Amino acid sequence: MIGVDANRGGSAHGAPLPRAFFLTPRGSLWGDRIFQGIVYAAVGLFALVMTGIVFALVVESMPAIRRFGLSFVTGQEWDPVKEAFGALPFIYGTLLSSLVGMAIAVPLGIGAAIYLAELAPFWARAPIGFLIELLAAVPSVVYGLWGIFVLAPFLRNWVEPLLGGTLGFLPLFQGPPYGVGMLAAGLILSIMTVPFIATVSREVLLAVPNTQREAALALGATRWETTWIAVLRYGRSGLVGAVLLGLGRALGETMAVTMVIGNRPEIAVSLFAPGYTMASVLANEFTEATSDVYLSALVYVGLLLLAVTVMVNSAARLLVWTVGGSVKGIRE
Amino acid sequence: MKPLQKRVIVNGLMNVLSGAAALLVILPLVLVFGFLVYQGGSSLNLAFFTQMPKPVGEAGGGMANAIVGTLILIGLACCVGLPIGILGGLYLAESRDPRLPWVVRFLADVLNGVPSIVIGIFAYTLVVLPMRRFSALAGGVALGVIMIPIVLRTTEEIVRLVPASLREAGLALGLPNWKVTVRIVLVTARAGIVTGVMVAIARIAGETAPLLFTAFGNRFWHSRLDQPIAALALQVFAYAISPFDDWHRQAWAGALVLISMVFLVSLAARLATSGLQRRTR
Numbered sequence: 333m334i335g336v337d338a339n340r341g342g343s344a345h346g347a348p349l350p351r352a353f354f355l356t357p358r359g360s361l362w363g364d365r366i367f368q369g370i371v372y373a374a375v376g377l378f379a380l381v382m383t384g385i386v387f388a389l390v391v392e393s394m395p396a397i398r399r400f401g402l403s404f405v406t407g408q409e410w411d412p413v414k415e416a417f418g419a420l421p422f423i424y425g426t427l428l429s430s431l432v433g434m435a436i437a438v439p440l441g442i443g444a445a446i447y448l449a450e451l452a453p454f455w456a457r458a459p460i461g462f463l464i465e466l467l468a469a470v471p472s473v474v475y476g477l478w479g480i481f482v483l484a485p486f487l488r489n490w491v492e493p494l495l496g497g498t499l500g501f502l503p504l505f506q507g508p509p510y511g512v513g514m515l516a517a518g519l520i521l522s523i524m525t526v527p528f529i530a531t532v533s534r535e536v537l538l539a540v541p542n543t544q545r546e547a548a549l550a551l552g553a554t555r556w557e558t559t560w561i562a563v564l565r566y567g568r569s570g571l572v573g574a575v576l577l578g579l580g581r582a583l584g585e586t587m588a589v590t591m592v593i594g595n596r597p598e599i600a601v602s603l604f605a606p607g608y609t610m611a612s613v614l615a616n617e618f619t620e621a622t623s624d625v626y627l628s629a630l631v632y633v634g635l636l637l638l639a640v641t642v643m644v645n646s647a648a649r650l651l652v653w654t655v656g657g658s659v660k661g662i663r664e
Numbered sequence: 665m666k667p668l669q670k671r672v673i674v675n676g677l678m679n680v681l682s683g684a685a686a687l688l689v690i691l692p693l694v695l696v697f698g699f700l701v702y703q704g705g706s707s708l709n710l711a712f713f714t715q716m717p718k719p720v721g722e723a724g725g726g727m728a729n730a731i732v733g734t735l736i737l738i739g740l741a742c743c744v745g746l747p748i749g750i751l752g753g754l755y756l757a758e759s760r761d762p763r764l765p766w767v768v769r770f771l772a773d774v775l776n777g778v779p780s781i782v783i784g785i786f787a788y789t790l791v792v793l794p795m796r797r798f799s800a801l802a803g804g805v806a807l808g809v810i811m812i813p814i815v816l817r818t819t820e821e822i823v824r825l826v827p828a829s830l831r832e833a834g835l836a837l838g839l840p841n842w843k844v845t846v847r848i849v850l851v852t853a854r855a856g857i858v859t860g861v862m863v864a865i866a867r868i869a870g871e872t873a874p875l876l877f878t879a880f881g882n883r884f885w886h887s888r889l890d891q892p893i894a895a896l897a898l899q900v901f902a903y904a905i906s907p908f909d910d911w912h913r914q915a916w917a918g919a920l921v922l923i924s925m926v927f928l929v930s931l932a933a934r935l936a937t938s939g940l941q942r943r944t945r
Contacts, residue, residue: 361841367841370751371751374747374748374752378748378768378772382774385783439685440689441689443685443686444688444689447679451678452686462934463693464689466693466930467689467692467693469927471897471923471926472870473870473897473904474922476901477900477915477919478695480905481699482699523692554671555679556674584778587901591901591904614781614785614873615781615876618877637779637781641778642778645778646774
């Protein structure tokens with residue numbers, strides 16, 4: 333297969349390459365064969381890891397799948413003592429906290445990307461971009477520490493009383509201010525996902541061909557109108573992809589959320605109330621799982637989490653790639 | 665108001681708004697880092713790097729075992745992640761197959777988005793269950809799997825940048841293909857690959873979730889690699905959720921050390937890349 337195509341040069345991605353590659357054994361050169369074997373072994377191992385992840389989770393969660401089936405997803409009770417396991421509170425917590433996070437992160441992230449790619453003075457672009465990338469490198473547990481000791485008290489003493497006082501007629505902002513809870517988790521998630529959204533969106537915008545901008549400017553559009561008409565519209569699907577990548581991060585984020593969400597498996601409407609997420613229940617209870625069913629139920633939660641994030645990420649990749657056949661170097 | 669005036673005003677307004685968004689995005693960096701230096705700096709001293717954790721109630725002590733543990737875990741992760749990542753990236757860059765590389769690339773990107781705690785479960789079933797105990801090895805496997813997609817994709821990108829003429833020169837001299845790849849292509853792409861590796865290390869150095877039920881943490885020196893091992897990130901987590909003020913102070917100091925490590929590695933990676941760009945330009 334490879335040998336046949338090898339001499340054509342050029343590929344779907346990137347510039348044409350010269351004819352000879354290590355993947356084309358020439359004559360009876362054993363060195364080439366051996367090296368080819370090693371490379372294929374590495375790729376095979378990678379594929380094995382990918383299938384292994386899915387396989388391991390399915391096998392380990394089998395007892396729980398057999399016992400609870402799909403009602404696991406709708407069950408509201410999580411009581412290890414009675415061996416009653418329903419994951420709805422965790423699913424709800426994961427979705428709500430991610431939703432709050434995205435509501436804040438999306439406008440900020442895309443706004444920052446527009447500024448960096450289109451509107452900022454040139455000298456400011458590289459330093460601000462670098463700072464945003466640093467923000468993405470801060471470990472989750474550090475955000476969690478900061479969340480416990482700085483953000484949560486701040487929310488308890490200032491933000492939540494204020495929100496409760498002014499918007500308290502909404503069920504979202506009712507109840508006693510604990511500090512830790514959905515709101516804190518959502519805020520931490522927004523801080524953590526915004527750098528991803530901003531950097532990927534910036535890459536998407538930078539990949540929009542300059543002819544788009546020039547055409548709009550030539551018609552007399554202002555810089556903002558150019559951005560709005562010619563750039564954002566062109567990069568639309570890539571931007572959606574960037575948002576989905578951020579969402580994928582938010583859904584799977586573990587440590588920081590575990591530290592500030594309050595860890596109570598209840599479904600509450602109020603953002604002030606403590607909640608629980610799929611990732612945090614794994615973090616908190618996995619090593620404590622005493623019975624096989626308990627452990628299996630936890631792995632089942634992990635399997636659901638994997639399924640959701642893989643779907644969100646695949647969609648994101650495909651969307652980013654559609655703008656990007658040309659977009660290279662988009663990395664998180 | 666004239667239409668043109670309005671358009672100019674909207675333009676200015678959006679300029680300000682997007683600039684404000686950029687500032688708001690950076691603000692947490694200032695806040696987080698400021699608090700880390702303020703809270704962590706005061707509890708950071710030489711003892712932190714040289715001593716073991718003290719029991720509750722005794723002031724002082726350090727995280728020497730956790731710092732060493734993190735370094736060991738990074739080393740183990742590299743043993744798992746680098747061969748697969750670099751060889752896989754080489755494959756992606758050089759393969760002529762029309763379909764398979766696309767699949768591998770896609771899988772790598774999906775793996776990059778898999779929550780690290782799920783990868784922890786994978787390492788748990790792969791290593792911890794058969795061995796029947798938590799171990800440094802399991803932690804290394806979990807972190808190594810997290811490294812693979814990052815190393816793989818950067819290697820691919822960098823290898824693509826190696827000029828074809830270099831390859832042709834080697835082949836013209838009669839070198840076999842594998843030698844051209846190993847001695848010319850990989851050597852030329854060295855700096856870029858190292859950058860990718862450092863980005864990956866920066867990412868895993870602070871990972872906590874996958875270590876919770878693989879490396880598990882340890883309050884003492886680990887004796888062997890098949891025993892539980894301490895890690896800085898795990899220790900910070902354990903101390904942060906504890907009820908003791910002394911431990912909170914240690915957690916801040918640990919977080920400061922952790923973030924300094926991560927930033928230094930990221931900065932080094934960044935400098936290496938900019939040097940690389942200058943040279944290839």
